[in-house]
Amino acid sequence: MIGIFDSGIGGLTVVRAIKKRLPRHDIIYLGDTARTPYGNKTPETVVKYALENTDFLIKKGAKIIVMACNTASSVAFDAVKKNFDAPIFEVISPAVASALSRPQSKNAKKTAQKKTSPKETSPKETNKAHFIGVIGTQATIKSGVYERKIKEIQPDAHVFSNACPLLVPLVEEGWLNRPETRMIVKKYLHPLKTRQINTLILGCTHYPVLKDLIQKKIGHRVVIVDSPGSSAAAIADYLDARPDLDSELEKNGDLRLYASDLTPQFEKTAKIILKQNPLFQRV
Amino acid sequence: MIGIFDSGIGGLTVVRAIKKRLPRHDIIYLGDTARTPYGNKTPETVVKYALENTDFLIKKGAKIIVMACNTASSVAFDAVKKNFDAPIFEVISPAVASALSRPQSKNAKKTAQKKTSPKETSPKETNKAHFIGVIGTQATIKSGVYERKIKEIQPDAHVFSNACPLLVPLVEEGWLNRPETRMIVKKYLHPLKTRQINTLILGCTHYPVLKDLIQKKIGHRVVIVDSPGSSAAAIADYLDARPDLDSELEKNGDLRLYASDLTPQFEKTAKIILKQNPLFQRV
Numbered sequence: 293m294i295g296i297f298d299s300g301i302g303g304l305t306v307v308r309a310i311k312k313r314l315p316r317h318d319i320i321y322l323g324d325t326a327r328t329p330y331g332n333k334t335p336e337t338v339v340k341y342a343l344e345n346t347d348f349l350i351k352k353g354a355k356i357i358v359m360a361c362n363t364a365s366s367v368a369f370d371a372v373k374k375n376f377d378a379p380i381f382e383v384i385s386p387a388v389a390s391a392l393s394r395p396q397s398k399n400a401k402k403t404a405q406k407k408t409s410p411k412e413t414s415p416k417e418t419n420k421a422h423f424i425g426v427i428g429t430q431a432t433i434k435s436g437v438y439e440r441k442i443k444e445i446q447p448d449a450h451v452f453s454n455a456c457p458l459l460v461p462l463v464e465e466g467w468l469n470r471p472e473t474r475m476i477v478k479k480y481l482h483p484l485k486t487r488q489i490n491t492l493i494l495g496c497t498h499y500p501v502l503k504d505l506i507q508k509k510i511g512h513r514v515v516i517v518d519s520p521g522s523s524a525a526a527i528a529d530y531l532d533a534r535p536d537l538d539s540e541l542e543k544n545g546d547l548r549l550y551a552s553d554l555t556p557q558f559e560k561t562a563k564i565i566l567k568q569n570p571l572f573q574r575v
Numbered sequence: 576m577i578g579i580f581d582s583g584i585g586g587l588t589v590v591r592a593i594k595k596r597l598p599r600h601d602i603i604y605l606g607d608t609a610r611t612p613y614g615n616k617t618p619e620t621v622v623k624y625a626l627e628n629t630d631f632l633i634k635k636g637a638k639i640i641v642m643a644c645n646t647a648s649s650v651a652f653d654a655v656k657k658n659f660d661a662p663i664f665e666v667i668s669p670a671v672a673s674a675l676s677r678p679q680s681k682n683a684k685k686t687a688q689k690k691t692s693p694k695e696t697s698p699k700e701t702n703k704a705h706f707i708g709v710i711g712t713q714a715t716i717k718s719g720v721y722e723r724k725i726k727e728i729q730p731d732a733h734v735f736s737n738a739c740p741l742l743v744p745l746v747e748e749g750w751l752n753r754p755e756t757r758m759i760v761k762k763y764l765h766p767l768k769t770r771q772i773n774t775l776i777l778g779c780t781h782y783p784v785l786k787d788l789i790q791k792k793i794g795h796r797v798v799i800v801d802s803p804g805s806s807a808a809a810i811a812d813y814l815d816a817r818p819d820l821d822s823e824l825e826k827n828g829d830l831r832l833y834a835s836d837l838t839p840q841f842e843k844t845a846k847i848i849l850k851q852n853p854l855f856q857r858v
Contacts, residue, residue, distance in 0.1 A: 326620045327610050332747065337609050337836045430840065458755075461744040464615065472741075472758045479755065553620045557713065 293318040293542055294527070295354025295378075297345040300328035301464070301558055302497035303360030304565040306383065307547070309520035310358070313528045316543040320352055322575070323562075326552035329460055331429025331496070335367035338431060342368035346376055348550075348575065355540055358527065359383065362428050362496045362519065366435040379530070379537070383497065386522035388441045391424055391491050392449070394515050422449035425484035425510075428495030430455045438495055452487045456480040456496075463498045464561060469505060477502065478509045485510060494518040501565070550575045576601040576825055577810070578637025578661075580628040583611035584747070584841055585780035586643030587848040589666065590830070592803035593641070596811045599826040603635055605858070606845075609835035612743055614712025614779070618650035621714060625651035629659055631833075631858065638823055641810065642666065645711050645779045645802065649718040662813070662820070666780065669805035671724045674707055674774050675732070677798050705732035708767035708793070711778030713738045721778055735770045739763040739779075746781045747844060752788060760785065761792045768793060777801040784848070833858045 294314075296307055300323050307321050322345055324330075330338045342364045346357050358381045359365045359372065365382035373380045426438040433455040442449050458476050467473045484492065492514050494500060500518045507516055531538040549572045551558065562570045577597075579590055583606050590604050605628050607613075613621045625647045629640050641664045642648045642655065648665035656663045709721040716738040725732050741759050750756045767775065775797050777783060783801045790799055814821040832855045834841065845853045 326616060328615075332611075332838060332840065333609060333836050334838055430838075457748050458741070458744055458750075461741055465740050467741075472755055472762065475755045475758065553616050555615060555617055555713075557615065 293320045293354050295320050295349030296358040296360045297322040298361040299330035300325045301561050305497050305500045305520045306360035309524035313524040316545050318542040318546040320548045323551040330363040331431050339368040339371045363431045366432045366437040383519035383523045386526040387519045390522040391517045423489045424451050425489035425492040426453040426495050427456045460498045463501050481509050491515045576603045576637050578603050578632030579641040579643045580605040581644040582613035583608045584844050588780050588783050588803045589643035592807035596807040599828050601825040601829040603831045606834040613646040614714050622651040622654045646714045649715045649720040666802035666806045669809040670802045673805040674800045706772045707734050708772035708775040709736040709778050710739050743781045746784050764792050774798045
């Protein structure tokens with residue numbers, strides 16, 4: 293089975309994307325709703341939780357682990373990798389690769405076309421196309437992991453980050469397109485907009501639910517990259533290249549859902565994300 | 576020692592109030608910041624956490640326990656009382672008693688004075704003065720505890736409640752007087768305002784930090800009642816009546832602060848509430 297965990301419900305966006313790419317692979321999911329959210333906790337605490345969640349999934353029969361939580365991916369990946377033999381996936385590298393592989397946005401192209409002096413063909417000017425914005429939780433942004441991973445591949449990229457601590461509660465509250473939500477999203481995106489980013493990474497698995505609103509506020513020239521799709525593609529590619537491992541994975545199309553706490557609000561939002569009535573078992 | 580716990584930082588408003596009433600009594604505080612918030616979790620989970628927190632404080636030497644968290648007070652008081660011998664205090668009953676003991680608000684008086692028909696002197700009309708609004712977390716409001724406790728004392732009281740799940744994250748984010756916060760507070764209070772409440776209970780230890788804004792939005796005729804002051808008074812009265820127990824409590828004016836997680840944001844907000852540099856130990 294493919295084992296996936298998140299601090300709560302956001303990781304179900306990754307489950308949805310993996311089910312779309314690998315519909316027959318059995319999936320086991322754990323939402324740590326009893327201790328959610330992770331984004332406002334210390335790395336030390338998040339590492340502890342990530343190790344416990346991984347242990348739970350491995351004991352339930354998971355052969356590969358997906359950390360479908362940007363906060364856990366940001367601060368706990370090394371610790372989880374060190375402590376378990378199974379292949380471990382995080383959701384940050386696929387989003388970074390996807391952001392860097394996109395053709396320059398229209399905005400950047402337009403700017404480049406306008407200027408006809410020799411200057412803009414210099415490497416410095418060309419690199420200007422990589423103006424990448426990143427939004428995420430306090431813990432993710434504070435870890436600096438996106439900037440680090442982007443610069444490992446593209447050292448001249450410009451990265452601008454902003455922590456958006458209210459977006460997770462807004463999504464969980466179901467306030468997806470209220471005036472208050474629009475104001476808060478606008479405020480969080482403002483510093484990135486003034487930097488004229490051409491790519492925006494949604495560095496939290498909750499944010500895809502707000503994608504339309506975020507696109508509207510950041511402007512339609514900015515390419516939005518989110519983790520679920522790119523992470524699912526990375527896992528499919530990995531298994532394609534390792535038929536031995538892939539043959540070990542059960543393929544009945546099963547989805548087993550576990551949660552450490554189960555409120556009606558959680559089940560309601562899970563239903564919206566999965567587009568089906570989810571049957572959770574409490575652990 | 577007086578042992579006090581909360582899901583996080585909100586309970587420090589209770590610490591502040593108790594220190595004001597009983598400045599020499601030693602206090603030990605536990606903020607369960609590693610699992611905060613409680614307000615969006617199930618009663619089952621909150622009971623488990625409340626029992627663990629109480630056990631921690633008792634083992635550290637607490638002789639009486641204050642559950643300085645409305646969510647825990649709402650759903651876990653009976654379980655904690657059953658499992659421990661020490662006197663246990665919750666923060667709901669004192670606020671309810673305070674709300675019901677207030678003289679009728681100006682608003683209600685004015686309405687009564689205006690009408691001069693015999694009708695308004697009937698018991699039904701007199702009881703109209705008790706139009707009480709309650710705001711709190713999802714878990715607190717869903718428990719119905721405020722309504723139940725109010726009606727035990729004043730069966731004819733009218734109680735209107737509204738859950739305000741975004742207020743805790745807004746306080747923790749430090750967005751105390753931003754336009755977004757003002758909009759959200761206005762929206763949450765609107766259904767209570769249309770019911771013409773004359774008293775508003777702040778049913779969450781985080782909310783006193785937003786008291787001025789809440790007063791402005793609900794209107795200056797509405798009397799606002801919060802738990803910290805009334806809870807501190809209840810504890811002082813209790814100890815006054817039990818000199819034997821009181822003599823057992825150490826009185827060096829010490830304040831020992833523990834937290835299950837320690838982020839800079841947590842320490843910053845703790846400093847705002849306590850008006851001093853807090854020294855937390857991590858557990």
